[in-house]
Amino acid sequence: MKAVQVVSPGNMQMIEKEKPMIEHDHEVLIKVKMVGICGSDMHIYHGTNPLATLPRIIGHEVTGEIVEVGKGVTGLQAGDKVVIEPIETCGKCYACRLGRRNVCRELEVYGVHRDGGMQEYIVMPEHLVHKVSPDLDWAEAVLVEPFTIGAQANWRGNVQKGDTVFIMGAGPIGLCCLKIAKLKGATCIISDLSDERLSFAKSWGADYILNASCVNVREEIMKITNGEGANVVIDAVCIPQTFADAVEIASVAGRVVTLGFDSRFSQIPQLSITKKELTILGSRLQTNQFPEVIKLFNEGTLKTDGMVTQRFTIDEVKDAFSFIEKEPNQVRKAVIEF
Ligand SMILES: NC(=O)c1ccc[n+]([C@@H]2O[C@H](COP(=O)([O-])OP(=O)(O)OC[C@H]3O[C@@H](n4cnc5c(N)ncnc54)[C@H](O)[C@@H]3O)[C@@H](O)[C@H]2O)c1
Ligand SMILES: [Zn+2]
Ligand SMILES: [Zn+2]
Incomplete structure (x- = not known):
């Protein structure tokens, strides 16, 4: 079967490998669909992910269909x-004991530290496989x-109904934060450098959009919030300046x-943190969010129209990566279809 492997930095290959088989009772075999x-x-492709080990079959955003289950599997079926x-x-470890497995000391991410889903079939332990409604499209x-x-x-930032949330x-990722914050009943301001991305964010429910290359974001947010600042700032740009700005833009x-x-x-001056008694939180991957997010998808509360912008086959994977690099503003989410 086919799999996409990053062999070394800058060198990605479509390889042929044996179809995996269930080896333990609690595993399931999945036919990957997207x-x-x-x-x-x-x-990982460019060798700039310090956590990834190579060679690696990439892919951690994976959906598919169960084709076989191990003897001990109870919650899933073909x-x-x-x-x-x-x-x-x-x-x-401490994180696991606290129920915050996402920051486990020995965390391994599929597609980063171990082989991921960009292959025709994958075997996974049952507890890491979540059923979704058959009515959902693969996309x-x-x-x-x-x-x-x-x-x-949103959970880390304790976003509440009535909060003003500023998403950078x-x-x-910013768009996903936006949708969830809107569902929680927040007023949402979002910034970007691209008008196209901002107008899409507007269509996804943003109450205010700010082009950070044209306006003074901090001043605009103070105007919008009558001088209060944003109750929650989520930095989905992730550069040193946005983090520093976030601390200044946050409300008391x-x-x-x-x-x-x-x-x-x-x-970052400590004065801003102490004076406003800010809480600064890291947010890495997720813990226990799959059931809640799947519920929102299944019941149709969370609509994702327009997010998937390009589809490629596994044979076109190199074209997909080049397209994302050449035309970043045309891509929200590109997917590989199997
Ligand atoms: N913590 C986690 O679990 C986790 C998971 C996935 C991604 N991430 C991180 O989240 C970040 C965002 O991911 P993404 O896939 O959405 O990235 P992306 O590059 O597609 O989006 C970043 C956006 O920020 C905009 N931008 C750049 N500078 C800006 C500025 N000064 N002000 C406002 N907007 C600006 C860009 O135009 C772009 O649209 C990345 O740094 C990524 O590593 C974190
Ligand atoms: Zn991802
Ligand atoms: Zn652990």
């Missing part, structure tokens, strides 16, 4: 439409994973949620 391409896949929760954890189901990232950021960046008793993996320093 895989989303994420910014982190691009980083024919089920499913999505994969791509994290493996130790179950013993909806494939978005469950990125929406769990948005749900986690209208890329796929506000929350600042960071999603980035940038190791450069930001300049």
Whole structure:
């Protein structure tokens, strides 16, 4: 069967490998139907993801159909439409004991630390496979994973009905944060540098859009909030400057949620944090968000129209990556269809 492997930085190949087989009673065999391409896949491809080990079959935004189940599997059966929760954890460390498995000391992400879903079949343990409604399109189901990232950021920021939430960046992650914040009843402001991305964000429910290359974002937010600032700032741009800005834009008793993996320093005065008694929170992947996000998808509360912008076959995977690089403003989410 076919699989997409990053062999070394800049070298991605479509390889032939044996179809995997169920080896343990609690595993299921999934026929992969669609895989989303994420910014982190691009980083693995370019050798700029310090966590990834190569060679690696990439892909962590995965949906497919169960074709076979192990003897001990109780909750799934052949024919089920499913999505994969791509994290493996130790179950013993402090984070795992607290129920925050996503920051497990020995965290391994499928498609990053171990082989992921960009292959025709994958075997997964039952507990990391979630059933979705058969009525969902593959192009909806494939978005469950990125929406769990948005749900986690909202959970970390304790977004409440009536809050004003400022989301920095209208890329796929910012958009997922936006949808979830709207469903929670927040007023949402979103910024980007691209008018096209901003007008899409508007169509997805943003109450205010700000082009950070044209306006002073901080001043605009103070105007919108009558000088209060945003109760929650979610940084989905993730550069040193946006993190520093977030601390200044947050209201008293506000929350600042960071999603980035940038190791450069930001300049942040402690005065702003202490005076406003801010809470600054990291948000990494997700814990326990799959059931809630799947419920929103299944009941049709969360609509994802327009998010998937390009579809490629597995044979066109190199074209897909080049397209994303050449035309970033035309791509919200590109997917590989099997
Ligand atoms: N913590 C996690 O679990 C997690 C998961 C996935 C992605 N991420 C991170 O989230 C970030 C966003 O991911 P994405 O896929 O949406 O990326 P993206 O690059 O598609 O989107 C970023 C957006 O920010 C905009 N932007 C750039 N500079 C800006 C500025 N100064 N002000 C406002 N907007 C600006 C860009 O135009 C772009 O639309 C990345 O850094 C990624 O690594 C974190
Ligand atoms: Zn991703
Ligand atoms: Zn652990």
